[in-house]
Amino acid sequence: MKISVVKNILEANDRIARENRAIFDASNLMVINLMSSPGAGKTSLLEKTIDALKNDFRMGVIEGDIQSSQDAERIAQKEIPVVQINTGGACHLDGNMIRDTFNEFTFDDLDLLVVENVGNLVCPAEFKVGEDFKAMILSVPEGDDKPAKYPLMFHESKVLLINKIDLAPYLDCSIEDIKKEALKVNPHLTIFEVSCKTGEGLDAWYAWLKDAVNNRKSA
Amino acid sequence: MHEMSIAQSLIDIIKEEMVKNDANVLRSVRLHIGQLSAIVPQSLSFCFEVITSGTELEGAELIMEVIPLKGMCRECRQEFEIKDYAFECPYCGSPDIETTAGQDLSIVDMEVD
Numbered sequence: 064m065k066i067s068v069v070k071n072i073l074e075a076n077d078r079i080a081r082e083n084r085a086i087f088d089a090s091n092l093m094v095i096n097l098m099s100s101p102g103a104g105k106t107s108l109l110e111k112t113i114d115a116l117k118n119d120f121r122m123g124v125i126e127g128d129i130q131s132s133q134d135a136e137r138i139a140q141k142e143i144p145v146v147q148i149n150t151g152g153a154c155h156l157d158g159n160m161i162r163d164t165f166n167e168f169t170f171d172d173l174d175l176l177v178v179e180n181v182g183n184l185v186c187p188a189e190f191k192v193g194e195d196f197k198a199m200i201l202s203v204p205e206g207d208d209k210p211a212k213y214p215l216m217f218h219e220s221k222v223l224l225i226n227k228i229d230l231a232p233y234l235d236c237s238i239e240d241i242k243k244e245a246l247k248v249n250p251h252l253t254i255f256e257v258s259c260k261t262g263e264g265l266d267a268w269y270a271w272l273k274d275a276v277n278n279r280k281s282a
Numbered sequence: 283m284h285e286m287s288i289a290q291s292l293i294d295i296i297k298e299e300m301v302k303n304d305a306n307v308l309r310s311v312r313l314h315i316g317q318l319s320a321i322v323p324q325s326l327s328f329c330f331e332v333i334t335s336g337t338e339l340e341g342a343e344l345i346m347e348v349i350p351l352k353g354m355c356r357e358c359r360q361e362f363e364i365k366d367y368a369f370e371c372p373y374c375g376s377p378d379i380e381t382t383a384g385q386d387l388s389i390v391d392m393e394v395d
Contacts, residue, residue: 066303066392072292072313073387154284185320186284189387214367215320247368250377 076190079158083193090170093279094178096194098216101182103202104226106134107259109177113141115269120174120276125164127156127181134179144168155186158193175276188216196221203227207240210248217248224268229258285321289329295389305394310343312391317351317384351384
């Protein structure tokens with residue numbers, strides 16, 4: 064006997080993500096799902112962003128890693144609410160893991176929650192967690208062929224931060240080619256070229272993020 | 283390697299559908315794997331085998347059809363296959379494309395007894 068099913072296999076996760084989103088919406092909270100390869104600079108970007116904007120709005124962070132609490136300890140030094148999730152092997156965060164952290168936060172006291180996903184250029188792009196949008200980092204040493212090789216994450220992201228641009232003179236990687244290839248996969252990407260080491264380019268990102276949070280609050 | 287989580291979700295849906303339809307044996311299950319989804323069919327097949335081995339679902343065939351990426355231009359309304367992940371209309375050059383196929387990961391039907 065043949066049974067017709069026609070169901071999205073990720074529906075169970077999508078449903079939890081929608082429920083999470085409704086909870087975030089009730090507190091007018093903007094949520095960013097931040098993704099990249101390991102070592103591209105997610106935590107460094109967060110540290111810089113918190114330093115620059117913590118007087119403008121109230122931030123919280125969920126740190127996702129397979130193991131260790133090193134990232135959460137780095138963020139905790141900035142004296143903002145942070146929760147570490149250890150996935151114990153899983154290569155991405157999902158809606159359920161995010162929901163399990165809700166008791167640790169008072170969402171009404173936050174304007175922006177950043178979910179720092181597990182370092183991985185593939186899997187996290189497939190799982191919604193209830194975010195307003197996805198943002199990703201590609202660091203220059205990873206190479207300009209990455210948008211073509213890992214199209215899903217570039218396609219799903221609203222923002223691309225190209226990090227470590229200070230290293231460009233030492234590498235055979237063209238920032239122009241990264242931009243060109245990324246825009247081919249996603250013509251609507253907003254791109255920032257930054258260096259978390261030198262601070263170059265970060266002001267444009269801060270200004271954009273500040274506007275996005277303010278627009279979300281007044282929406 | 284997120285195929286293990288995907289295989290687990292897949293099995294949850296299969297079991298639910300089998301109960302709903304009073305079925306005891308799963309012969310096969312057919313999936314549509316969008317070209318844009320980051321799924322490796324061989325890995326999914328391996329994970330499915332590992333999870334079902336020793337259970338009542340052991341031996342079921344997993345049929346996976348890869349669905350090419352297709353889009354429709356919101357400007358000129360033409361439909362086309364999106365090649366090399368280039369999200370640009372080959373007719374008018376507009377980047378305003380609606381993805382119409384090849385993004386989803388879905389279970390289509392199941393053969394059961």
